[in-house]
Amino acid sequence: xxxxxxxxxxxxxxxxxxxxxxxxxxxxxxxxxxxxxxxxxxxxxxxxxxxxxxxxxxxxxxxxxxxxxxxxxxxxxxxxxxxxxxxxxxxxxxxxxxxxxxxxxxxxxxxxxxxxxxxxxxxxxxxxxxxxxxxxxxxxxxxxxxxxxxxxxxxxxxxxxxxxxxxxxxxxxxxxxxxxxxxxxxxxxxxxxxxxxxxxxxxxxxxxxxxxxxxxxxxxxxxxxxxxxxxxxxxxxxxxxxxxxxxxxxxxxxxxxxxxxxxxxxxxxxxxxxxxxxxxxxxxxxxxxxxxxxxxxxxxxxxxxxxxxxxxxxxxxxxxxxxxxxxxxxxxxxxxxxxxxxxxxxxxxxxxxxxxxxxxxxxxxxxxxxxxxxxxxxxxxxxxxxxxxxxxxxxxxxxxxxxxxxxxxxxxxxxxxxxxxxxxxxxxxxxxxxxxxxxxxxxxxxxxx
Amino acid sequence: xxxxxxxxxxxxxxxxxxxxxxxxxxxxxxxxxxxxxxxxxxxxxxxxxxxxxxxxxxxxxxxxxxxxxxxxxxxxxxxxxxxxxxxxxxxxxxxxxxxxxxxxxxxxxxxxxxxxxxxxxxxxxxxxxxxxxxxxxxxxxxxxxxxxxxxxxxxxxxxxxxxxxxxxxxxxxxxxxxxxxxxxxxxxxxxxxxxxxxxxxxxxxxxxxxxxxxxxxxx
Ligand code: SF4
Numbered sequence: 001x002x003x004x005x006x007x008x009x010x011x012x013x014x015x016x017x018x019x020x021x022x023x024x025x026x027x028x029x030x031x032x033x034x035x036x037x038x039x040x041x042x043x044x045x046x047x048x049x050x051x052x053x054x055x056x057x058x059x060x061x062x063x064x065x066x067x068x069x070x071x072x073x074x075x076x077x078x079x080x081x082x083x084x085x086x087x088x089x090x091x092x093x094x095x096x097x098x099x100x101x102x103x104x105x106x107x108x109x110x111x112x113x114x115x116x117x118x119x120x121x122x123x124x125x126x127x128x129x130x131x132x133x134x135x136x137x138x139x140x141x142x143x144x145x146x147x148x149x150x151x152x153x154x155x156x157x158x159x160x161x162x163x164x165x166x167x168x169x170x171x172x173x174x175x176x177x178x179x180x181x182x183x184x185x186x187x188x189x190x191x192x193x194x195x196x197x198x199x200x201x202x203x204x205x206x207x208x209x210x211x212x213x214x215x216x217x218x219x220x221x222x223x224x225x226x227x228x229x230x231x232x233x234x235x236x237x238x239x240x241x242x243x244x245x246x247x248x249x250x251x252x253x254x255x256x257x258x259x260x261x262x263x264x265x266x267x268x269x270x271x272x273x274x275x276x277x278x279x280x281x282x283x284x285x286x287x288x289x290x291x292x293x294x295x296x297x298x299x300x301x302x303x304x305x306x307x308x309x310x311x312x313x314x315x316x317x318x319x320x321x322x323x324x325x326x327x328x329x330x331x332x333x334x335x336x337x338x339x340x341x342x343x344x345x346x347x348x349x350x351x352x353x354x355x356x357x358x359x360x361x362x363x364x365x366x367x368x369x370x371x372x373x374x375x376x377x378x379x380x381x382x383x384x385x386x387x388x389x390x391x392x393x394x395x396x397x398x399x400x401x402x403x404x405x406x407x408x409x410x411x412x413x414x415x416x417x418x419x420x421x422x423x424x425x426x427x428x429x430x431x432x433x434x435x436x437x438x439x440x441x442x443x444x445x446x447x448x449x
Numbered sequence: 450x451x452x453x454x455x456x457x458x459x460x461x462x463x464x465x466x467x468x469x470x471x472x473x474x475x476x477x478x479x480x481x482x483x484x485x486x487x488x489x490x491x492x493x494x495x496x497x498x499x500x501x502x503x504x505x506x507x508x509x510x511x512x513x514x515x516x517x518x519x520x521x522x523x524x525x526x527x528x529x530x531x532x533x534x535x536x537x538x539x540x541x542x543x544x545x546x547x548x549x550x551x552x553x554x555x556x557x558x559x560x561x562x563x564x565x566x567x568x569x570x571x572x573x574x575x576x577x578x579x580x581x582x583x584x585x586x587x588x589x590x591x592x593x594x595x596x597x598x599x600x601x602x603x604x605x606x607x608x609x610x611x612x613x614x615x616x617x618x619x620x621x622x623x624x625x626x627x628x629x630x631x632x633x634x635x636x637x638x639x640x641x642x643x644x645x646x647x648x649x650x651x652x653x654x655x656x657x658x659x660x661x662x663x664x665x666x667x668x
Contacts (some may be wrong), residue, residue, distance in 0.1 A: 026639070029639075029640065030639075030640045033640070041478050042478060044476070044482075045475070045476045045477055045478055046475035046476045046477075049475035050475050050477050052469075053469050053471070053474075053475070055466070056466040056467070056468070056469040057468065057469065059465040059466045060465050060466050060467065060468045060469075061465075062462065062465060063462040063463065063464055063465025063466075064462070064465065065456075065459035065460075065462065066456045066457070066459045066460050069456060069459060070456055073452065079624070083452075085450040085451065085452055085454075085455035086450065087450045087455065087458075091450065135647070136637070137635045137637040137638070137646060138635075138637035141637070154636075154637060154640075155637070156637055156638070160639065161638050161639045161641075164638055180638040180639060180641035180643055181641075181643050183638055184635055184638065184643040184645075184646055187646075188645070188646060188647065191647065192564060192647070195647075196560045196561075196563070196564055220633070220634045220635060220636075220646075221633055221634065221635050221646040221647045221648070222595045222629075222633040222646065222647040222648030223646075223647045225591070225592075225595060225627055225648075226592065226595065226647055226648075228591065228625060229591035229592040229595075229625070230592060240455075240459065245468055246468075246471075247617050247620075248471050248614065248617055248618075249471070250613070250617060251471065251474060251477070251479065251480075251612075251613045251614035251617055252471065252474070252477070254479065254613065255477045255478050255479040255613070259478060262636075265478045265479055265494070265579070265580050265581075265630075266479055266577075266580040266582055266613065266628065266630050267630070268498070268629060268630050268631055268632070268633060268634055268648075269595075269627060269628070269629050269630075269633070269648070270582075270627065270628040270629075271625065271626075271627045271628075272620075272625065272626045272627070273624070273625050274624055274625065274626075275624040276624060277587065277624060278587070278623070278624045280588075281587040281588065281590075281591075281623065281624060282530070282553065282554045282557050282587075282589075282590045282593075283557045283587070283590045283591050283592055283593075284587050284591045284624060284625060292455070294450075294455065294458060294459075297459075298458035298459050301459055301460075301461060301462045302461040302462050302463055306462060306463050
């Protein structure tokens with residue numbers, strides 16, 4: 001996936017994304033009800049105090065990883081889980097492939113996991129001769145089409161029902177109706193067959209509870225739970241920072257996650273998987289494996305960016321971000337978009353092209369106000385700008401242009417954005433403003449339609 | 450990597466906050482408000498999540514389950530082993546309506562038959578008032594509550610916990626514990642809400658009055 005970064009810039013990718021008129025409407029249509037719903041849900045609740053608790057629980061966990069991860073591992077092993085340690089993406093892929101091959105597996109079902117996107121797991125499994133099926137409806141579409149998710153919670157926020165109909169009709173070999181219900185039913189049939197035939201189920205983890213050795217999965221479709229129920233082997237892929245100390249912490253973190261992510265009090269399915277099938281239980285996997293993945297996380301521990309590891313991947317900062325709302329997730333070039341992506345990508349990806357992403361922000365601070373665990377995204381983005389890009393090589397004039405450019409992202413329409421930048425681009429032929437003359441050609445006329 | 454080397458790389462963190470006490474949890478959407486009736490809030494939340502909920506007197510649960518399943522046209526019905534005292538009344542009422550239920554435990558190895566089920570009936574270890582959730586576990590079968598298009602849960606009213614915090618203290622000891630709240634859903638395609646994505650599209654919770662509170666008016 002580094003290919004999407006190599007040889008491109010945030011600006012060139014944005015130009016490409018801004019040319020997709022559906023996406024620019026689809027993002028607000030999809031995320032605005034979530035943001036409004038979040039505020040309705042917490043009306044009468046003490047959301048700010050709950051966020052304080054969330055920040056402290058996550059901040060405590062991240063500051064005490066060696067102790068808590070050791071406790072988690074001990075508890076998992078007591079529960080009969082085999083724990084593996086992956087330093088980087090390549091090692092994580094190799095571990096999963098070897099678990100599958102030792103189990104004699106041929107078919108794999110997957111529940112949604114951003115970590116497996118990070119480590120590019122699917123191509124490695126396919127190269128090893130395994131058949132892999134993504135079971136989250138959105139991820140299934142992404143997989144069939146060789147696309148990438150563009151939002152943490154809503155992977156196909158950028159796709160139309162018409163596109164999904166076309167894709168599924170191709171798979172079905174017959175014309176399906178352009179009706180979300182019928183399309184979902186078609187997918188259910190395909191995916192149920194995959195579940196019943198699968199040897200291995202791979203899930204991520206929303207939280208890993210050290211005290212009990214439990215992997216918590218949050219889904220609405222129920223695919224997370226089926227993944228842990230039907231195949232004879234369950235593998236949970238766990239970013240090492242997912243650990244939380246106590247089971248009770250879920251009473252704080254679950255409502256913060258589901259409230260921010262989908263404006264739900266609780267998710268439809270909250271599953272706590274704590275080991276393989278036990279004696280006396282009627283179903284469940286014979287083996288459970290947890291793969292703990294570092295993948296760049298330990299380098300963030302102790303750095304100026306440590307707080308970003310508190311992230312619970314709710315997607316709220318994407319929903320609210322004026323830049324993300326214009327350009328969508330793919331413009332960020334890697335797995336995560338929005339403010340969280342602008343911080344994580346330069347930290348996780350070594351490519352020179354990744355280092356400029358601190359600029360992909362208007363520094364309006366909306367992300368700080370919404371983040372359920374109070375990550376100071378705004379400060380982290382400023383620190384990144386200082387450390388990584390603008391830095392020593394950029395002139396004062398160019399920095400001013402960046403600031404105006406950043407400000408312009410906050411304007412509600414691309415029409416206004418380009419109108420504002422037109423005179424600027426003419427007079428200040430530098431940096432981002434210059435690139436916006438190209439941008440204007442793409443969007444100016446479309447903005448008026 | 451080896452465990453010790455892996456853990457060693459995580460050392461050297463900047464100090465973080467102390468782990469906060471959760472003794473007085475602030476008002477959260479997952480907790481009951483002072484003075485709220487547990488069952489009324491539970492019913493409200495189940496219905497808000499597009500599920501159905503009914504409260505009956507002890508002994509009447511079979512009728513409620515059978516009427517719902519017959520009304521939905523279900524004929525292939527499996528009963529999970531965690532129904533406890535509710536199993537007999539449910540079994541008898543289904544048979545009276547011409548539906549012969551099978552045991553989920555007997556079926557679980559037969560993948561094809563699992564896939565052909567119309568409905569499953571399970572118990573619940575805990576009901577959560579503030580979230581409208583029910584808790585099932587591997588004791589009933591991990592897939593029991595979501596393998597069929599219809600799921601019915603029968604549980605006594607005294608299983609009602611006030612909110613998520615209380616429920617987390619009442620979880621059964623099993624390899625998998627799961628909260629579920631209403632039918633399976635997705636909104637991935639243009640944000641349109643579709644029920645029954647992977648799990649059931651139709652759910653009913655039958656709450657059986659505990660004997661103590663049962664005296665005045667049988668439903
Ligand atoms: S940074 Fe905060 S708002 Fe953004 S995804 Fe993470 S937890 Fe959610």
